[in-house]
Amino acid sequence: MTDKNITENQEEKKSLNFIEQIVEEDLKSGKHKEIITRFPPEPNGYLHIGHAKSIILNFGLSETFHGKTNLRFDDTNPVKEDVEYVDSILEDVQWLGYKWHGDVHYASDYFEQLYEWAVKLIKDGYAYVDDQSIEEISASRGTPTQAGKESPFRNRSAEENIDLFERMRKGEFKDGEKVLRAKIDMSSPNMHMRDPIMYRIKHSEHHRTADKWCIYPMYDFTHGQSDYIEGITHSICTLEFENHRPLYDWFLDHIYEEGRTRPRQIEFARLNLSYTVMSKRKLAELVEKKLVSGWDDPRMPTISGLRRRGYTPEALQLFAEKVGVAKRENIIDVGLLEYSIKEHLNRTAQRVMTVLDPLKVTITNYPKDKEEFLSAINNPEDESMGEREIPFSRTLYIEKEDFREEANRKFFRLKLGGEVRLRYAYFIKCNEVVKDENGNIIELLCTYDPLSKGGKSPDGRKVKGTLHWVSAKHALNVEVKLYDRLFSDESPDGHKEKDFTEFINPDSLTVTENCKAEPFLKTAKVGNRFQFERKGYFCVDKDSSKDKIIFNRTVPLRDSWAKKNF
RNA sequence: UGACCCAUGGUGUAACGGUAACACAGCUGGUUUUGGUCCAGCCGUCCCAGGUUCGAAUCCUGGUGGGUCAGCCA
Numbered sequence: 172m173t174d175k176n177i178t179e180n181q182e183e184k185k186s187l188n189f190i191e192q193i194v195e196e197d198l199k200s201g202k203h204k205e206i207i208t209r210f211p212p213e214p215n216g217y218l219h220i221g222h223a224k225s226i227i228l229n230f231g232l233s234e235t236f237h238g239k240t241n242l243r244f245d246d247t248n249p250v251k252e253d254v255e256y257v258d259s260i261l262e263d264v265q266w267l268g269y270k271w272h273g274d275v276h277y278a279s280d281y282f283e284q285l286y287e288w289a290v291k292l293i294k295d296g297y298a299y300v301d302d303q304s305i306e307e308i309s310a311s312r313g314t315p316t317q318a319g320k321e322s323p324f325r326n327r328s329a330e331e332n333i334d335l336f337e338r339m340r341k342g343e344f345k346d347g348e349k350v351l352r353a354k355i356d357m358s359s360p361n362m363h364m365r366d367p368i369m370y371r372i373k374h375s376e377h378h379r380t381a382d383k384w385c386i387y388p389m390y391d392f393t394h395g396q397s398d399y400i401e402g403i404t405h406s407i408c409t410l411e412f413e414n415h416r417p418l419y420d421w422f423l424d425h426i427y428e429e430g431r432t433r434p435r436q437i438e439f440a441r442l443n444l445s446y447t448v449m450s451k452r453k454l455a456e457l458v459e460k461k462l463v464s465g466w467d468d469p470r471m472p473t474i475s476g477l478r479r480r481g482y483t484p485e486a487l488q489l490f491a492e493k494v495g496v497a498k499r500e501n502i503i504d505v506g507l508l509e510y511s512i513k514e515h516l517n518r519t520a521q522r523v524m525t526v527l528d529p530l531k532v533t534i535t536n537y538p539k540d541k542e543e544f545l546s547a548i549n550n551p552e553d554e555s556m557g558e559r560e561i562p563f564s565r566t567l568y569i570e571k572e573d574f575r576e577e578a579n580r581k582f583f584r585l586k587l588g589g590e591v592r593l594r595y596a597y598f599i600k601c602n603e604v605v606k607d608e609n610g611n612i613i614e615l616l617c618t619y620d621p622l623s624k625g626g627k628s629p630d631g632r633k634v635k636g637t638l639h640w641v642s643a644k645h646a647l648n649v650e651v652k653l654y655d656r657l658f659s660d661e662s663p664d665g666h667k668e669k670d671f672t673e674f675i676n677p678d679s680l681t682v683t684e685n686c687k688a689e690p691f692l693k694t695a696k697v698g699n700r701f702q703f704e705r706k707g708y709f710c711v712d713k714d715s716s717k718d719k720i721i722f723n724r725t726v727p728l729r730d731s732w733a734k735k736n737f
Numbered sequence: 738u739g740a741c742c743c744a745u746g747g748u749g750u751a752a753c754g755g756u757a758a759c760a761c762a763g764c765u766g767g768u769u770u771u772g773g774u775c776c777a778g779c780c781g782u783c784c785c786a787g788g789u790u791c792g793a794a795u796c797c798u799g800g801u802g803g804g805u806c807a808g809c810c811a
Contacts, residue, residue: 371809
């Protein structure tokens with residue numbers, strides 16, 4: 172290989188994001204022989220696409236650098252957590268295509284070790300039991316621009332503190348009566364360093380440890396140590412934890428033993444998507460107020476919602492890759508998410524013809540009892556998917572919007588006296604429009620050109636439009652749910668005066684029954700994805716039954732015609 | 738009137754001191770039995786002001802703008 176080639180190859184190499192650069196340097200310098208990352212959700216809600224970004228980042232890192240990724244539940248607050256959430260999180264991570272290293276970990280597995288470390292800190296003079304009320308502690312913390320005041324209990328002896336802490340554990344005190352605090356600096360410019368609380372009393376049932384404990388460690392006294400216990404090398408979290416890093420390091424300083432792996436916290440910007448909300452609180456509110464059907468409503472940005480909508484793990488991975496990783500606040504255009512799924516499905520989805528809004532068409536010169544089968548390509552992007560047969564007969568359905576009695580020459584579809592191609596079938600010409608007493612078009616009388624079978628034009632005659640269609644006699648009745656963005660505002664929670672629910676899009680869901688599908692769809696199973704030609708990508712919803720298939724529209728096809736005529 | 742972080746086209750991300758790249762969106766045009774796909778082209782001078790340097794989007798200083806922090810949440 173020449174020098175030039177080497178240079179070119181290096182240039183072609185995809186540039187690394189700042190976290191990948193750190194990892195690469197740590198490996199190159201020998202700081203770590205192998206990296207271990209972790210995905211550490213609190214089981215207090217369903218995962219959303221922002222979590223997907225984090226999952227893909229953490230697992231992706233260990234894939235590209237041949238390391239490991241742990242899955243750990245940060246379950247230090249029993250009143251907010253539930254097994255329902257751990258189950259859904261487990262499902263979502265696996266669905267995304269990742270396998271965590273070893274067993275699932277829980278911060279609650281480390282409660283005993285954490286307790287011992289707390290005792291050590293007390294003995295070393297770095298922690299104390301505070302009897303102040305929640306209000307007193309809050310008041311004495313100061314403000315970002317004003318130093319706090321030291322607690323009157325700050326200088327208790329180690330012996331007294333140990334005794335009190337042990338009695339806290341035994342359950343001798345009520346919730347809120349006492350806390351364990353780190354003794355750092357009440358005048359620190361960093362609020363998190365003003366004697367942060369390490370333990371609080373909560374007499375409540377934990378979903379895993381039941382009533383074994385009545386004192387629970389805070390996030391700050393748990394996370395770094397859990398990373399340390401697991402040998403995590405790179406502890407990646409979102410930007411709002413930036414101010415916690417000095418505390419993360421402070422606790423580690425006081426328990427660290429020479430020779431062991433010391434984790435490093437690195438922060439990146441969380442994902443924000445336009446036209447939706449991402450906070451767990453707001454998503455929960457949508458569910459509670461029944462503004463959506465549940466956490467997995469196809470309009471929700473949750474992983475379960477996107478899955479039900481028809482998104483694929485590959486699409487979310489592509490999306491995460493396109494979005495990138497940096498420290499800048501961002502709002503990603505949902506269009507990029509839609510691009511990602513279209514990109515994947517265009518290559519992989521079975522094509523099929525379905526008429527969403529049927530208009531009856533009778534081919535007057537086609538024999539009454541005749542039917543024939545025509546060959547259609549399953550996926551023009553993938554020849555290996557082969558072809559299928561579609562029934563054709565005298566009575567058909569086409570899309571209502573594909574016909575106009577009169578239209579200018581920009582309208583490529585069927586008009587009175589005009590000719591179009593029925594995809595894979597024949598050229599047809601519309602000769603007469605049948606209307607009901609109110610003047611609504613209820614049927615078109617057309618003639619076909621028998622020589623144009625397969626949609627070909629033996630005489631070289633051109634038509635501008637090609638329509639999808641379904642034979643009425645063979646049609647399968649299906650229900651289709653069309654989705655639009657849940658909010659009509661680009662940043663629904665970005666308005667100080669208005670609540671985000673005020674921006675709910677009233678037309679985010681359209682249910683259309685009596686859609687006509689080609690018989691191929693008879694055997695479609697829940698979760699199957701298709702492209703309905705000219706209409707978009709659809710997948711079979713879990714609410715489907717034997718006699719009624721329900722399709723969710725994942726995303727429409729790009730439609731430059733509709734756009735121009737808007 | 739504090740600390741920390743951030744600042745590149747409409748949206749994201751890259752360029753690691755050598756003269757702005759990639760993707761999405763948008764707009765033109767071409768191909769096409771999906772007004773899909775695909776292909777070609779167009780669309781920024783890097784928040785501002787100083788400084789260092791032969792040379793700065795990249796380094797320094799000061800502004801300005803935005804974000805985070807005053808839970809016994811994570």
